[in-house]
Amino acid sequence: MPCAQAVSIPCESSSTSQRQCARPGVLKRTPRTPMATGKSKRGPRFARLLLAGNSADPLVVLRSATWNYNSVGLFAGNEALVVDPGLSPAELALLHARLVTAEQPPEPRRINHLILTHAHHDHIRGGCSFEGARTWMPRIAAEKGPEARGRILAAGEALGKRIAAEPAGYSWPQVTDPFDTEAQFVLGDSLEVRMHFLPGHSNCTSVVVIPALATLLSADYLVSPGVPFCRHEARMFEGALVGLRELVERYEIERLVPSHGPMHLGRDKIHEAIASDQSVMAAMRQAVRGALDKGLDKQQVMAAALAAADKDRGQTAGRLAAQDTDNARRILREEQDIA
Incomplete structure (x- = not known):
């Protein structure tokens, strides 16, 4: 169904991925934290918040130091959600800290929902850092057999060695809420979150929609x-x-x-x-x-x-x-x- 309200969208675009503006939810200057794990010809890369989230636009996007990976969070009241969190322990800690403290909630905010859009290793590697959260994932991904699980986890371990960082307890996710075609829940009192199974990038890919924010999290599409x-x-x-x-x-x-690269606005x-x-x-x-x-x-x-x-x-x-x-x-x- 159509979104219920219009929102102000921050100004990153596919052609200006490094530009930020002084609109709600975006840090004009993001301090570089000592968690560089990748290198380029211009020197180390650093994780940074592309979107910091606020009451008007509670979306948090953390750009990883590796692969231009985007970990996403969302908060409403005293509840929060993470989508495909990664990739290093330091980055996961930064995402967690922002979600539980954003807008200074009157009561402690808890990350009680985790969505894993598909079973590729970069998308599942941070799930173990959010123990106790309801975990949503396409059923075909959650129920992969031992051989596929072993192959995927091995790829994740190889990435951990490459960036010299592995989340504690890295293992196959314990999915509490597998779904087949669609699923939805309400975050906080009224923020609806919808998941749609959309295989193609992989045989188990899904995307996430936040209707009230006119926002779609496209996993590895685009x-x-x-x-x-x-x-x-x-x-x-x-x-x-x-x-x-x-x-x-x-x-x-x-x-x-998308899960990698700039947003499309x-x-x-x-x-x-x-x-x-x-x-x-x-x-x-x-x-x-x-x-x-x-x-x-x-x-x-x-x-x-x-x-x-x-x-x-x-x-x-x-x-x-x-x-x-x-x-x-x-x-x-x-x-x-x-x-």
């Missing part, structure tokens, strides 16, 4: 528009983009927060980001079909798909080239199965 992050079936991913567009219209979304900008991913996937699929019709070998088909993606977006994928290759491989496999 993390880098123009370079689709598909980790499952390409056709399912293409269908998920259609579903994402429908949710944006249904809830009159004006702010979309304004419905037109959000639709542009969706269209960018759709266009690249369509261009790659068309190129694969054309190359297969010509009887080209696998290497030539892949080259045609990658060239089509570059042409469609007007530039190469740069450091994300491996994702382009993975997308092309998934599309090729589907088209060969059809043939």
Whole structure:
């Protein structure tokens, strides 16, 4: 259903990810904390609050020092929620501290809800830091078998070694509230939170909607528009983009927060980001079909798909080239199965 009220949205956009403004909920200058865990050519990266949250806009977004990862929190009255919290213990502590102290609640605020959008290791690694919270997760993710769990946890352990930081008690999440297609609850007295199962990025991905804030938390959709992050079936991913567009219209979304990278602000900008991913996937699929019709070998088909993606977006994928290759491989496999 449409959101009940309009809200003032902070000014970060996909083209100005480092810019902040003096609107409610955004720190004009975020102090750098001594928790740098990544490095770039410009020196160490630091975790920082992109959104600090206040009574008018109680959304908290913490940018990790690693992978431009966004941990999200929300508070209402004496209750708080975290979504896909990560990645290091110091970052988890910073997120926790902000949520329980924001707006100086008259009584101690408790983080009593945890949402894990899907089962990838970066999204579940911080869940163990919020013991006692009701934990929501798509059922297909929560009920993964021992082999899949072991593989995912091992990937998380590898990340822990890389950043020299592992949350205490890192383990498979204990999910109290698995859901199949949709789920919802009320945070505090009146702030509704909705979850929608939307597989495509993975076979177990979901997204989160806060209708009153006109906000959608998109997990790993639209993390880098123009370079689709598909980790499952390409056709399912293409269908998920259609579903994402429908949710944006249904809830009159004006702010979309992916799990990595900058936020997308304004419905037109959000639709542009969706269209960018759709266009690249369509261009790659068309190129694969054309190359297969010509009887080209696998290497030539892949080259045609990658060239089509570059042409469609007007530039190469740069450091994300491996994702382009993975997308092309998934599309090729589907088209060969059809043939």
